[in-house]
Amino acid sequence: MTNSITQNALRSLLYEVVTEPKPGLVDPGSPGPHPDMDIYTFIDSSISLESYFATAVKIGQTFHSTDLTQMFQQLRQRGITAEKEMFTATHGANTHKGAIFALGIFVCAESYSMTNKTELFLTITKMCKGLVQHDLVQNNELQTAGEQEFVKYKIGGARAQAEQGYPIVREVALPFLKSSTGTVQTRLLDTLMKIATIVVDSNLIKRAGNYDVVKWLHQEATKYLDLGGYAAAAGKKQLQKLSKECLVHNYSLGGCADLLIVTIFVAFERGYI
Numbered sequence: 001m002t003n004s005i006t007q008n009a010l011r012s013l014l015y016e017v018v019t020e021p022k023p024g025l026v027d028p029g030s031p032g033p034h035p036d037m038d039i040y041t042f043i044d045s046s047i048s049l050e051s052y053f054a055t056a057v058k059i060g061q062t063f064h065s066t067d068l069t070q071m072f073q074q075l076r077q078r079g080i081t082a083e084k085e086m087f088t089a090t091h092g093a094n095t096h097k098g099a100i101f102a103l104g105i106f107v108c109a110e111s112y113s114m115t116n117k118t119e120l121f122l123t124i125t126k127m128c129k130g131l132v133q134h135d136l137v138q139n140n141e142l143q144t145a146g147e148q149e150f151v152k153y154k155i156g157g158a159r160a161q162a163e164q165g166y167p168i169v170r171e172v173a174l175p176f177l178k179s180s181t182g183t184v185q186t187r188l189l190d191t192l193m194k195i196a197t198i199v200v201d202s203n204l205i206k207r208a209g210n211y212d213v214v215k216w217l218h219q220e221a222t223k224y225l226d227l228g229g230y231a232a233a234a235g236k237k238q239l240q241k242l243s244k245e246c247l248v249h250n251y252s253l254g255g256c257a258d259l260l261i262v263t264i265f266v267a268f269e270r271g272y273i
């Protein structure tokens, strides 16, 4: 029987990818700026990660040392294998590399917190303490987008969010989703765009080849919410315009998608949706 935390992790991946219409992202209606993927790639990718999330739950349940960075190291070893399992399932498409990292941390931390009666986000900060220093400051091989952007723009990307305990989720996205109303589709689209008003998405910066795109996204996403979000005709129109612009410029909001995924996960765990 699959553990309920594992089930909620898989549900959050599927709820995110089926939500449409999402700018710069894959959904049932369009692969967006991702010619190497479609909705079926994401379903295959999600299913391939079930075993990884089950292991993340087990690591959280059975970890007894005081230094939680060691729990993250255990998770990371299994996460590296999960990346390979994902790439096998997707025939080489990078669907969930960032989600393997972020959602894996949330699943492991949730399992540990439930076992030890600790606070979820505080647990995450203890797991990820020193991550930017370890991965980026002390690292000389600038291979990935995140590593290159750290040097070029002094941003920590996904690692910085994790080390800070995901303030975008804790302080903004989760309270927003909790208080949102309407259909699940509307609530999730508006939460995605709420995230897009503040995130520094390293995936978007990689696609754009500059940092200025971040301000553009923040402004466009703010405009969408000011126009009433997906429940309003004007909001829908703004979203269509944003989708078209992402397609024309090959902009991906992969980081926003991953933050939505972990927000949905915590919302499932707390009964907000």
Ligand SMILES: CC(C)(COP(=O)(O)OP(=O)(O)OC[C@H]1O[C@@H](n2cnc3c(N)ncnc32)[C@H](O[C@H]2O[C@H](COP(=O)(O)OP(=O)(O)OP(=O)(O)O)[C@@H](O)[C@H]2O)[C@@H]1O)[C@@H](O)C(=O)NCCC(=O)NCCS
Residues within 6 Å of the ligand: 034, 075, 076, 078, 079, 080, 083, 093, 094, 095, 096, 097, 098, 099, 100, 101, 102, 104, 144, 145, 146, 147, 156, 157, 158, 159, 161, 199, 200, 201, 202, 203, 252, 253, 254, 255, 256, 258, 259
């Ligand atoms: C820490 C890692 C995520 C390392 O990844 P990297 O060094 O690349 O660091 P970042 O660029 O900072 O982040 C990588 C992915 O994380 C998502 N992301 C981006 N910004 C944020 C943010 N501010 N907060 C949270 N998450 C963020 C995003 O992932 C999504 O986009 C990817 C799809 O991108 P796409 O451009 O379509 O596909 P590509 O193939 O990459 O390029 P194209 O050729 O198509 O243009 C997809 O991954 C989404 O999830 C960023 O891309 C972590 O992976 C890590 O530590 N890796 C080392 C090995 C390891 O330890 N793995 C196990 C970790 S448990």
Ligand SMILES: Nc1ncnc2[nH]cnc12
Residues within 6 Å of the ligand: 016, 017, 024, 025, 026, 027, 034, 095, 096, 099, 253, 254, 257, 258
């Ligand atoms: N729907 C999506 N499209 C593209 N990249 C993603 N990463 C996570 N979810 C995604």
